Amino acid sequence: MTYISKPTVHHPALQKNAIGLVRREYEGAMTTLCAGCGHDSITAAIIQAFWELSIPPHKVAKLSGIGCSSKTPAYFLREAHGFNGVHGRMPALVTGANAANRDIIYIGVSGDGDSLSIGLGHLCHAIRRNVNVLYVLENNGVYGLTKGQFSASADPGSTSKKGEANTMEAIDGALLALSLGATFVARGFSGDKAQLVPMIKAGLSHQGFAFIDVISPCVTFNDHDGSTKSYAYTRERNVEVVQADFVPHAQAITTEYDPGTVRSVLLHDGSWVRLRKVADQYDPTDRDRAYAFIRERQKHGEVVTGLLYISPDSSDLHEQCNTVATPLTQLPHEQLCPGSAELEKLQARFR
């Protein structure tokens, strides 16, 4: 994983972002995934998004579970703390971390085995708590590290590399998130960076659980003809319904789109996400219609992508817990310990 190091020297002429960092300063160790793995493209999109947003890397914490996808936090933001936890249970770790220190920007990276099988319950409850995290599900429909078993997102009828057909229904991460009340639901394709980068940026600025399901073909075990998570299949059947454009805080919105099809949503941190409807009847702020539309296109074998749903009023974990603005980790002991005199006083009720 991280034992291969990349040179950190870079050319002085490289473009810098608002805090003076070049894109390479958002990179991590060299990937050890298979050449052509969709996950590496997602990593590149994540790097691009953080760099464009000029987020100081050390103010980020990147968490993951176990599996190919969960290795990827080692490949971006080397100056961010990383936590490669146990299989499927990253949502619990990030919930605790976020409760403790709300000033950190959290990104969780997971896979379909991690999120939709072993850790499905944890994912559901992290969505319900609306933990402020960008949650990227790198979805390839297959268990790669154990060499090609079906995952819970494998579509019925799709075949494994060995030709075996999957007989069970698939769990669709986006539909699941919508039904659980997720406040930000998107779907991307690892092969479409232009769509993915603004989506990640919007997710990072969203106050609450931002769920992005990214179809990410597994070149070794799931990129063959019978697969519904292959590059060819996804490219052919990808229906983009909403193009998201992200406008950071303090940047003016320019009107390059036809106003009739553009909808701007103000995010908590003051930035804007602009949604351009590609499909006519699509409304990305109507949960039920979003759900119905995805189901409808699924029947036709189509994969709906884009920012599928966003709730403009999202109340995250900290609002629900009514916690103070200061991160709990920074509260001085004097504010936490009532002291000996109070202890003496409060024991009156135990007499």
Added chain:
Amino acid sequence: MPRTNDFAFKIATANGTGSASANGLIMQAIFRMGIPVTGKNVFPSNIQGLPTWYEIRVSQKGYTARIPEFDLMVALNPATYVKDVAEVRSGGWLMYDSSWPLDATLIRQDLTYIGIPLAEMCNARFTGMRERILMKNIAYAGALAALLQIDSGIVRALLKEKYGRKPALMESNQQAVDIGYDYATANFDCPLAIRLAPLEKTADAILIDGNTAAALGCLYAGATVGAWYPITPATSLMEAFKGFCQKYRQEPETNRNRYAILQAEDEIAAIGMVIGASWAGARAFTPTSGPGISLMNEFLGLAYYAEVPAVLFDVQRTGPSTGMPTRTQQGDLMMCAYASHGDTRHICLYPADPREAFEFAAAAFDLAERFQTPVFVLTDLDIGMNDWMIPKLSWDDSYRPDRGKVLSAEQLDEVRTFSRYLDTDGDGITARTLPGVHPKGAFFTRGSGHNRFGGYTEDGDEYVEVVDRIDRKIQRAARAVPAPILQTMPGARLGLVTVGGCHAACVEALDILAAEGMAIDYMRVRGFPFGEEVARFLEAHEASFVVEQNRDGQLRNLLMLETGTAAEKLESVRYYGGFPMSAHHVISGVKAKLEKAA
């Protein structure tokens, strides 16, 4: 001859009828009379209807262990009459509700029967089903006050404290007390030969359960994140913590919370949240019981190996599996000591009563952060949920949390590079950093193989170097955990070793054995890994009795494994039926072993 301030009685009722407040009232009144008292709540895993009992022991010598035989039974639940009548000692008393006749089969010639028409009197005085049932229970408290000579002024004062703001409720409660009191006085020779007389032995004491005390320890130690999944008998720990936080942890200007309590989807997530919060730098904890620890095993291995602090309270109940959720046991000693797959060893603290639950709770956070590892505080249902009389809690205001080796931004500025698992001073503990503090502090926390720099490894030597250092680190914690309590007697060649809540039964048993001329030294272990004193004690005695509450002799196993003491030197004395241990269990166990040896 009257027996003053030294007897036990038991109240049998049905769950959900409000008997808890009556029982609490009686306990508290005795306590306010200055008389040492303990109460044990024997309750079912049920919300309403099943039998429930409350046992009160009055002991002027201050003994707190359970007595399984009762001088007086307040038998108010016909469903358990047969069993309840059988539990009264010969020559004792049985009080019952004489609104209905008692079946002839329940009459024992060696008991005195006290029939009080509680239902009849309360039905006449009160209206409404609910009030009648509730007041019937308060009325038996009144009768007991007369029979046992409980100070009625104190009872009145207690009712006033409780219902002072609700005069109507105060009035009906007082009337119910009077109904019972007056009837008993008029119809029986009050007080009975078992009776109370004021003492001055509780002035500096409190009545508190261990879960509440542990919650106070968490509050005082500065815990800010609590994650949990409800489970008997640990639930009241988090509820108490929440109650204290609502009072002491609100930012005055905004009414916002200086804490976060997360009710998780399961115990796995609860410990995951604790590890995540501790990793981010908060003091975090989870209260649970055996089934919860079983689920947490995977994450505990991660915290051990990746060296992340975590504090767990295991309020033990009777296992295995669901077991008897409302009965007590010490069945998790082995599991907690070595939780998770692979080689692990965890710091464990074993409080014997609520006072130690308070102190060890606070100590657990320091140990967890200093040694960067999970720390278990093992209590049990008896300590956690029952009211114990303990000396008042105190707090040293000079206390500051020991955060262990956490590098600040300034310290990170100074260093050239930071390596998470590099032991620079040879104490086995390596410096850690928190997210968001400094770009140089970044590292990858992982449960996969890692070398001393924190990098991923599959190299055998690099792996061994790290796990060996962790082993040394945990072994060093033996010197930091609370030392065992030792009590020696001149000429004693035998020892008695115990842990946690068995303490009460052991000290009483040792007093009785000493009075019979048997000198036995005593050691109560309070922390794991065991310190040198533990091995020395076992070494210094010809043989030691190991007293504990589980079937397999888990403490004895741990002592053999960890100190290398020979099996022949450790005689096992066990009781594991789910009730708190009694002195007689210890005495009969010790005597049986001695007879066998002779």
